[in-house]
Amino acid sequence: xxxxxxxxxxxxxxxxxxxxxxxxxxxxxxxxxxxxxxxxxxxxxxxxxxxxxxxxxxxxxxxxxxxxxxxxxxxxxxxxxxxxxxxxxxxxxxxxxxxxxxxxxxxxxxxxxxxxxxxxxxxxxxxxxxxxxxxxxxxxxxxxxxxxxxxxxxxxxxxxxxxxxxxxxxxxxxxxxxxxxxxxxxxxxxxxxxxxxxxxxxxxxxxxxxxxxxxxxxxxxxxxxxxxxxxxxxxxxxxxxxxxxxxxxxxxxxx
Numbered sequence: 001x002x003x004x005x006x007x008x009x010x011x012x013x014x015x016x017x018x019x020x021x022x023x024x025x026x027x028x029x030x031x032x033x034x035x036x037x038x039x040x041x042x043x044x045x046x047x048x049x050x051x052x053x054x055x056x057x058x059x060x061x062x063x064x065x066x067x068x069x070x071x072x073x074x075x076x077x078x079x080x081x082x083x084x085x086x087x088x089x090x091x092x093x094x095x096x097x098x099x100x101x102x103x104x105x106x107x108x109x110x111x112x113x114x115x116x117x118x119x120x121x122x123x124x125x126x127x128x129x130x131x132x133x134x135x136x137x138x139x140x141x142x143x144x145x146x147x148x149x150x151x152x153x154x155x156x157x158x159x160x161x162x163x164x165x166x167x168x169x170x171x172x173x174x175x176x177x178x179x180x181x182x183x184x185x186x187x188x189x190x191x192x193x194x195x196x197x198x199x200x201x202x203x204x205x206x207x208x209x210x211x212x213x214x215x216x217x218x219x220x221x222x223x224x225x226x227x228x229x230x231x232x233x234x235x236x237x238x239x240x241x242x243x244x245x246x247x248x249x250x251x252x253x254x255x
Contacts, residue, residue: 045209061134063171064151
């Protein structure tokens with residue numbers, strides 16, 4: 001009965017909506033539900049996601065497409081009822097055509113000011129510490145975590161909020177990336193992938209939300225560059241260790 005009522009409520013709201021809003025509201029949910037079935041997604045550790053207050057969800061970044069961001073946001077909403085904000089590559093916001101749907105998906109441009117604003121509103125923020133170097137790395141380097149940027153540590157200390165390290169397994173095999181293209185000579189800091197496949201391969205996916213980390217430091221400690229670098233390195237090492245453990249017991253990525 002609950003599902004029936006949900007459908008009735010959905011269709012009632014749709015009837016009062018225009019076609020553009022309909023697409024932006026329904027399409028992300030439809031794609032995410034389709035993807036979680038296609039990838040046979042398994043999720044562990046949702047009890048580690050805070051039910052209230054600000055928090056940083058810090059996953060490894062994998063698979064050049066950005067499906068990991070969309071599916072993570074979807075699973076967090078399903079598990080907690082909270083809508084996370086996803087810090088996203090700036091190219092999503094290069095034009096109005098891509099920026100409007102990105103905002104409807106809950107994506108925001110990956111800047112410190114945007115992240116701070118969302119945490120100040122007590123929102124969950126999905127922040128990939130590897131940045132584009134993670135999801136645009138060649139597939140031959142799959143599950144080898146790239147250097148963590150320090151911003152997520154500074155944000156957690158300044159805002160006094162927990163970090164939830166999160167493992168994404170399967171996306172590396174779903175989208176094969178041949179190389180990472182450095183286009184900085186055309187646009188500062190611009191990096192893009194060189195994909196082999198556009199249609200995603202049906203690898204099995206798994207998300208693991210690890211226990212939240214509370215950093216026991218006062219806000220001014222965010223200016224201690226040595227401390228921030230050490231904390232980022234420690235979290236990266238622990239996530240790399242847990243990734244190896246998960247991969248060792250996974251078996252085939254496809255069967």
